[in-house]
Amino acid sequence: MASQTDRPAVFSGLQEGALVLADISGYSKFVAQTEVDHSWSILHELLDTMVRSVQGRMDVSQVEGDAILFISGLSTPDVIAALERTFIDFHRRLRDMQTVTTCPCNACANIGILKLKFIVHHGKFSRQRLGNVEQLHGTDVIVAHRLLKNTVPSKEYLLVTDAVLERLPADTRRRFHPHTEEFDLGAISGGYEEIAYVWQEAEAVERKRVLPDEALVNSEITVDAPPDLAYRRMLQPKVMERYLFSDSVEAQPGARGEDLGSEFHCHHGGSLVNMRVVSADPGRELTIIADQPTVMHITTRFVDSGDGGTRVLRSFLWEEPADPDVAQSVRQMMEGIVVAGEGAIKSVFEDAR
Numbered sequence: 001m002a003s004q005t006d007r008p009a010v011f012s013g014l015q016e017g018a019l020v021l022a023d024i025s026g027y028s029k030f031v032a033q034t035e036v037d038h039s040w041s042i043l044h045e046l047l048d049t050m051v052r053s054v055q056g057r058m059d060v061s062q063v064e065g066d067a068i069l070f071i072s073g074l075s076t077p078d079v080i081a082a083l084e085r086t087f088i089d090f091h092r093r094l095r096d097m098q099t100v101t102t103c104p105c106n107a108c109a110n111i112g113i114l115k116l117k118f119i120v121h122h123g124k125f126s127r128q129r130l131g132n133v134e135q136l137h138g139t140d141v142i143v144a145h146r147l148l149k150n151t152v153p154s155k156e157y158l159l160v161t162d163a164v165l166e167r168l169p170a171d172t173r174r175r176f177h178p179h180t181e182e183f184d185l186g187a188i189s190g191g192y193e194e195i196a197y198v199w200q201e202a203e204a205v206e207r208k209r210v211l212p213d214e215a216l217v218n219s220e221i222t223v224d225a226p227p228d229l230a231y232r233r234m235l236q237p238k239v240m241e242r243y244l245f246s247d248s249v250e251a252q253p254g255a256r257g258e259d260l261g262s263e264f265h266c267h268h269g270g271s272l273v274n275m276r277v278v279s280a281d282p283g284r285e286l287t288i289i290a291d292q293p294t295v296m297h298i299t300t301r302f303v304d305s306g307d308g309g310t311r312v313l314r315s316f317l318w319e320e321p322a323d324p325d326v327a328q329s330v331r332q333m334m335e336g337i338v339v340a341g342e343g344a345i346k347s348v349f350e351d352a353r
Contacts, residue, residue, distance in 0.1 A: 016124045018079045018164075019136075019144040020058065020070040022050055022086065025115035025155050027066035030107070038107035042097065045256070046114070049093040052252070053086040061127075061136050067148070069136065076122060076167035083118050083158065084198050090116045091199040096255035115155045118195075119147045122163040139185070146183045154194045161190035207317075208279040209287050210299040215315035217334055221342045222311050223349040227302040228283040230310040233348065234300060235277075235286070240264060243344040245337075246273075259286070294330065295319045312345065314338070 024046060031039050043066060050068060051060055057078070058070040072079055094111060101108045123140025143161065152159055158176075165173050176191030212218050223230055233239050237249040246266040254262030259280040266273040273292040280286055287299045296318035303311040316334060320327045 018072040019121045021119040023067040026113045035107045053089040057082045088202045096261040100258040118158045120160040152192045156196050157192045159192045210297050210315040210317040217316040219314040227310045231283045243341045
């Protein structure tokens with residue numbers, strides 16, 4: 001008889017929390033009509049986007065084809081907020097992929113048919129591991145999966161059970177339409193919310209460019225390199241470390257491996273500044289959004305100086321604090337950082353001669 005330690009299946013104790021299924025709607029039709037290699041690449045990028053979006057807030061339990069099963073110990077309102085952010089991140093990456101894609105194949109041409117829906121349940125489960133593969137067990141896990149096949153009259157929604165609704169504040173509960181599904185488990189009741197508006201509202205307020213006359217600070221230097229090379233160097237992590245005065249910069253590729261949507265995580269001592277490319281016209285213009293010390297947009301323009309060099313023009317705009325003294329302090333700090341950055345950028349190109 002095998003000992004307890006010889007058994008390949010290892011169970012953890014019973015846990016309680018959120019069970020979330022994020023499912024890419026329309027993928028089966030997408031694959032059936034398109035090239036398999038490109039469709040898989042597109043799916044992989046979208047799944048990776050969702051995983052990175054909830055990193056630190058939810059754990060990936062299983063990847064199930066075009067869906068991911070997440071578990072989380074967050075409060076239920078925080079789970080809903082995290083999923084709304086993920087919905088935005090998904091659609092932003094989908095849009096950026098469409099923007100940069102030049103491939104004429106059916107897969108690349110039909111990226112826009114993909115949608116995203118979420119099933120959310122709160123319950124108890126155990127975690128079983130077979131080698132490196134984890135499986136969740138329990139009736140509540142079955143409930144979440146049953147709800148993937150439902151009659152919700154929408155393609156993009158949050159479908160939640162009563163166990164989730166009862167953990168939400170009243171104003172959030174009111175957003176959900178009552179809904180019940182009948183399965184072999186019996187009736188499962190809860191509610192759904194159509195969530196296309198979440199991305200529409202986020203996209204409507206996105207900024208893609210800072211014009212010089214609206215910037216809080218403008219900067220101009222000339223470097224000894226043609227515009228295409230100057231543009232490329234400004235996005236190299238080792239170069240960014242120098243002009244951002246960062247200990248290290250970690251880069252994450254953008255949509256389809258291009259600049260648009262690429263992310264940079266800049267470490268400054270114990271703090272972390274997250275930056276993302278929100279618009280890119282290679283060799284001409286680049287706009288980045290940063291989340292520290294306040295939400296900030298930086299547009300960099302690359303203009304041929306006529307002698308083999310490039311005028312690098314940067315325009316900075318940030319959300320000014322309501323307190324006038326704090327706002328003035330932030331402006332003074334930014335003016336100092338911009339001036340110091342000019343010197344650092346010049347030295348980068350001088351060292352590269």
